[in-house]
Amino acid sequence: MLKKSVLFIAVFALIISCGGPTKQVSRVGVDTTIDLSGRWNDADARMVSEKIVEDVLDANWLYNWMGDNDEKPIVIVGTIGNKTTEHINTETFATDIERELVNSGKVRFIAAKEQREEIRDERLDQQSQASEETAKRLAQELGADFMLQGTLSSIEDAVDGKKVVYYQADMNLVNLESSEIVWMGSKKIKKMVEQSKLKW
Helix, strand or coil, rough: HHHHHHHHHHHHHHHHHHHHCCCCCCCCCCCCCCCCCCCCCCCHHHHHHHHHHHHHHHCHHHHHHHHCCCCCCCCEEEEEEECCCCCHHHHHHHHHHHHHHHHHCCCCECCCHHHHHHHHHHHHHHHCCCCCCCCCCCCCCCCCCCEHHHHHHEEEECCEEEEEEEEEEEEEEECCCCCCCEEEEEEEEEEEEEECCCCC
């Protein structure tokens, strides 16, 4: 009976050690492009945001503004809509664009709407809680001159385990005073995804 118990335990241990799922985790550089599913990912967001900002800052609207004014334009990023078939966190994409704009040094940039609301609450609280010398004044915010808005869209074509995914980011820059669109641009990404033995 003891031999059978020992044999059973040994076989059971062997089954667990051989048949269970294994997981391996390794560190990779944050700039490394890893595309596992073919869906929109961080590398796509980074590449598109860099290209969009490069194009918008190299366009005539900026040269025209600088020729008519003695200061850099103040820009804000508005809503970026998601018209793809995927769940995409467009706030992360917007943050990538904001970072590129701020770090360019070519424009001035104000906080996003949600951030401004928190800052206003703090400023209002200071009026009664902070000393008169350190309390920040009300109604002293900078007003943005331009808002960058856009949409992400996608088209898919699939047959017999092969799929082509086409992404397009369409962006436009709007003069907030006149509502004039002063710049329009787009960036496209096309991916080929193959999945053996399966159909989409």
